[in-house]
Amino acid sequence: MSKEPSLSDYVERDRELSVQPFAKTIRIAVMSSFTTNGIEEILRVKCAENNIGCITYFGPYNQYNQEILNQGSNLYKFKPSVTFLILDTRSILGNIFYSPYSVSDVERKNFVNHKIEELDSVIRTFTDNSDSKLVITNFNIPVYSPYGIIESKTEYGFHEMVRELNSKLSEITKKYQSVYVYDFDRFVNRHGDDNVFDYRQYYFGDIKIALRYLPFFIYDLMGYIKAITGTSKKCIVLDLDNTLWGGIIGEDGFDGLKLGPTPPGNAYVEFQRYLLSLWQRGILLAINSKNNPDDAMQVIRDHPYMVLRESNFSSMSINWEDKVNNMKKIAQELNLGLDSFVYFDDDPVNRANVNMRLPEVLTVDIPKDPSQFVSILTQMNDFNVLKITEEDLTRGQMYLQQKKRIELEKNATNLDDFLKQLDIKIKIKKADQFTIPRISQLTIKTNQFNLTTKRYQEEDIRKFSQNDSVLIGCAQIEDKFGDNGLTGVFIIKKESPLEWEIDTFLLSCRVMGRGVENGMLGYLLQKAKNEGVKKIKGRYIPTKKNKPCEGFLSCYGFKQEGDYHVFRLDDYIKIPSYLVVSEE
Amino acid sequence: MSERLYGILSKVFSVPISQINDKSSPETIENWDSFNGLVLVDRLESEFKVKFALEEFQDVMNVSDIKRHLKNHGVEID
Numbered sequence: 001m002s003k004e005p006s007l008s009d010y011v012e013r014d015r016e017l018s019v020q021p022f023a024k025t026i027r028i029a030v031m032s033s034f035t036t037n038g039i040e041e042i043l044r045v046k047c048a049e050n051n052i053g054c055i056t057y058f059g060p061y062n063q064y065n066q067e068i069l070n071q072g073s074n075l076y077k078f079k080p081s082v083t084f085l086i087l088d089t090r091s092i093l094g095n096i097f098y099s100p101y102s103v104s105d106v107e108r109k110n111f112v113n114h115k116i117e118e119l120d121s122v123i124r125t126f127t128d129n130s131d132s133k134l135v136i137t138n139f140n141i142p143v144y145s146p147y148g149i150i151e152s153k154t155e156y157g158f159h160e161m162v163r164e165l166n167s168k169l170s171e172i173t174k175k176y177q178s179v180y181v182y183d184f185d186r187f188v189n190r191h192g193d194d195n196v197f198d199y200r201q202y203y204f205g206d207i208k209i210a211l212r213y214l215p216f217f218i219y220d221l222m223g224y225i226k227a228i229t230g231t232s233k234k235c236i237v238l239d240l241d242n243t244l245w246g247g248i249i250g251e252d253g254f255d256g257l258k259l260g261p262t263p264p265g266n267a268y269v270e271f272q273r274y275l276l277s278l279w280q281r282g283i284l285l286a287i288n289s290k291n292n293p294d295d296a297m298q299v300i301r302d303h304p305y306m307v308l309r310e311s312n313f314s315s316m317s318i319n320w321e322d323k324v325n326n327m328k329k330i331a332q333e334l335n336l337g338l339d340s341f342v343y344f345d346d347d348p349v350n351r352a353n354v355n356m357r358l359p360e361v362l363t364v365d366i367p368k369d370p371s372q373f374v375s376i377l378t379q380m381n382d383f384n385v386l387k388i389t390e391e392d393l394t395r396g397q398m399y400l401q402q403k404k405r406i407e408l409e410k411n412a413t414n415l416d417d418f419l420k421q422l423d424i425k426i427k428i429k430k431a432d433q434f435t436i437p438r439i440s441q442l443t444i445k446t447n448q449f450n451l452t453t454k455r456y457q458e459e460d461i462r463k464f465s466q467n468d469s470v471l472i473g474c475a476q477i478e479d480k481f482g483d484n485g486l487t488g489v490f491i492i493k494k495e496s497p498l499e500w501e502i503d504t505f506l507l508s509c510r511v512m513g514r515g516v517e518n519g520m521l522g523y524l525l526q527k528a529k530n531e532g533v534k535k536i537k538g539r540y541i542p543t544k545k546n547k548p549c550e551g552f553l554s555c556y557g558f559k560q561e562g563d564y565h566v567f568r569l570d571d572y573i574k575i576p577s578y579l580v581v582s583e584e
Numbered sequence: 585m586s587e588r589l590y591g592i593l594s595k596v597f598s599v600p601i602s603q604i605n606d607k608s609s610p611e612t613i614e615n616w617d618s619f620n621g622l623v624l625v626d627r628l629e630s631e632f633k634v635k636f637a638l639e640e641f642q643d644v645m646n647v648s649d650i651k652r653h654l655k656n657h658g659v660e661i662d
Contacts, residue, residue, distance in 0.1 A: 006630060007623055008595065008596050008623045008624070008626065008627040011596070011620070011623055012595050037619040037622075038619070200636070200637070200638045200641060201622060204622065204641045204642070205619065205622055211623060212630070
């Protein structure tokens with residue numbers, strides 16, 4: 001079980017939070033059918049820990065219906081980016097909660113259908129009136145039934161009512177891109193009914209979730225906040241000895257390692273299986289280990305019980321160098337910021353070293369006992385995305401291709417030669433139902449080659465795509481090693497028939513350094529010229545991370561005019577000769 | 585032992601420990617509202633490994649009441 005400080009620690013730390021500029025901010029609304037005291041403090045502290053500033057709005061006590069149905073409500077005025085609607089079984093069932101068998105099964109069914117219609121209408125109204133993501137908690141199935149042991153034999157019984165509420169709620173939310181169900185029933189299962197509900201607090205102060213468990217609840221909600229703010233992690237960096245397998249290869253040798261069907265080897269196998277499942281959905285894996293590379297590679301390649309193999313690791317630093325330097329090298333090789341990394345290492349000294357010198361990396365505190373590794377990994381809220389895209393599912397493969405590209409680059413005589421050999425093809429695509437989730441994901445996640453770093457949710461992108469005065473699209477980059485997927489985005493505002501402005505221009509770090517940006521920009525300039533536009537202006541808004549694109553516009557030939565860089569379309573439009581740009 | 589209790593109160597209500605005595609109450613400590621009162625109970629229960637009854641939740645007018653309830657649960661403060 002993961003650990004959480006007590007609520008009083010959060011309350012205390014919240015009072016001490018200094019007003020500091022955060023890397024990101026988020027507007028959070030909380031609507032609830034019960035008292036939400038304490039949630040605000042925990043949210044603020046947890047957001048601050050992740051370098052997120054949060055501005056909160058708490059709806060009035062048990063008035064979520066009115067707030068959502070009234071278009072002029074304070075909820076809508078607040079303009080949240082995420083809204084948590086926290087409901088509870090007791091409130092939704094009302095009198096039925098206490099006397100489920102005072103009415104017939106048909107009446108119980110009608111009651112559930114009626115409640116579902118109500119929820120459906122609340123959700124629909126909310127999505128019509130707000131661009132906010134909506135997270136609704138589902139309902140925990142009570143442990144009690146007046147029917148006792150025959151509850152499960154009862155036609156449309158009390159517990160089945162709640163289960164049906166939950167399954168219908170899930171069905172409704174699948175209709176909406178921006179609505180999510182938080183599985184509160186699973187939360188109660190995990191922590192236990194007797195723990196999550198403290199009836200003394202409930203009778204005394206209408207506290208529905210025991211104060212001691214409130215931090216665990218908010219921990220789960222942070223998973224959404226991290227995904228929305230693009231602060232989820234992208235890569236797990238792993239040590240080898242006593243982390244991926246038991247024992248030390250340099251001392252115990254290939255045959256002496258604990259990895260296989262018997263304990264404790266089975267705990268390491270299981271840990272690897274879970275890591276593989278994360279890799280399969282787009283989380284990268286890397287190795288940072290002090291070892292003789294030959295010894296370690298022999299295990300990775302040939303050990304019969306290794307689950308993870310060479311192809312699962314996007315970067316491998318197996319050497320005797322300082323782990324901090326290795327970590328930086330991995331970041332460079334994968335072109336990811338250090339804050340995208342999670343670090344697993346059994347050695348507390350290594351962890352302290354990385355933690356102190358690279359605080360951006362999330363160093364996970366793991367115990368010596370490998371049986372705990374899986375639950376620590378599976379309870380982390382750091383790997384969430386709002387939607388699994390095609391790119392997520394093939395990311396591991398793509399980085400494998402990237403390794404081959406790096407090989408080619410090493411062997412090429414010069415950069416031009418390398419780029420020519422790559423056979424890069426840029427396919428420009430429209431923003432449509434297939435590309436919109438990925439376009440939004442890129443605006444949220446891309447930090448380095450991003451001229452303006454404007455973050456857009458899917459709803460924003462959809463609106464742009466329907467707006468005639470906006471040109472929005474994305475680029476799919478392919479080369480001889482494979483498909484890099486959708487990795488470039490542009491959003492151009494057509495301010496007038498003669499002048500366009502670049503609102504967003506970004507490139508995923510995966511395809512940086514290959515002149516793709518010039519191909520994309522050249523395409524845009526040519527398109528503008530064909531439509532009779534006279535000039536295009538763009539801006540570079542500096543952040544801590546987007547230095548790589550600082551000189552991009554001026555290098556291309558844009559001239560500085562005040563805050564803007566301007567390109568006149570009678571100037572020569574260059575597109576690198578080794579690139580093939582096409583439009584779909 | 586008073587120190588330990590005062591230390592907890594000082595943290596939960598964000599007041600200097602020097603300003604806390606047995607007569608301190610919601611009237612004299614600004615942050616001592618009903619919610620922070622519950623936060624305090626939660627903290628006391630985990631610090632002293634006790635479990636208060638609902639009636640004890642309600643029967644707290646000042647710090648000496650807390651001491652009295654703790655004593656009933658076998659925690660001697662003075």
